[in-house]
Amino acid sequence: MAKNFRQNQRKLQSVQIATKYRTKKGRLKGDNKKQTKTLRLACPHHYYSKKGALKSATFAPNNDVLICEQCMKKIPAEQTDNNEVKKLVKNIQGLIRQVQYANVEINGGEKVQKEANELMVRIDKFPKMYKRVFSIVGSMTRKSKNNKKRNKRKNGGTQQWGTWDATR
Numbered sequence: 550m551a552k553n554f555r556q557n558q559r560k561l562q563s564v565q566i567a568t569k570y571r572t573k574k575g576r577l578k579g580d581n582k583k584q585t586k587t588l589r590l591a592c593p594h595h596y597y598s599k600k601g602a603l604k605s606a607t608f609a610p611n612n613d614v615l616i617c618e619q620c621m622k623k624i625p626a627e628q629t630d631n632n633e634v635k636k637l638v639k640n641i642q643g644l645i646r647q648v649q650y651a652n653v654e655i656n657g658g659e660k661v662q663k664e665a666n667e668l669m670v671r672i673d674k675f676p677k678m679y680k681r682v683f684s685i686v687g688s689m690t691r692k693s694k695n696n697k698k699r700n701k702r703k704n705g706g707t708q709q710w711g712t713w714d715a716t717r
């Protein structure tokens with residue numbers, strides 16, 4: 550990504566929190582197990598250096614995947630087709646629907662019912678979120694490719710979205 554863009558970026562609170570709880574080894578670690586789990590689930594996969602520069606916390610062991618050292622989880626390197634995303638979400642919604650149904654049958658209580666409902670409503674928004682974020686990734690990748698051409702720089706970026714900004 551263009552350097553100026555990164556420097557002018559507003560600081561994200563999620564990245565500031567990750568930076569605060571990052572150990573020397575680069576892992577996110579909270580005061581207890583529960584906090585560590587929450588921190589890792591909410592990992593932005595980036596941190597700020599001591600000078601305040603945005604850094605990726607990922608490395609790529611191969612072309613298919615990035616691994617984040619903070620949450621120790623895999624991030625698929627390739628963008629997924631929007632229709633495929635919709636299909637995957639529909640499958641998860643089928644599972645949630647099973648719980649909505651079965652929990653009533655077993656008289657499992659309102660707490661579980663509400664949690665299932667919340668998951669359902671939230672994940673319903675996900676395909677739109679995915680599409681929006683990656684349409685911007687696409688336009689920025691195109692722009693940075695054009696800039697590289699203009700600068701006649703060799704060793705241009707890769708097609709992978711995950712590595713265009715993997716400054717470390």
Ligand SMILES: [Zn+2]
Nearest residue numbers: 592594617620
């Ligand atoms: Zn992470």
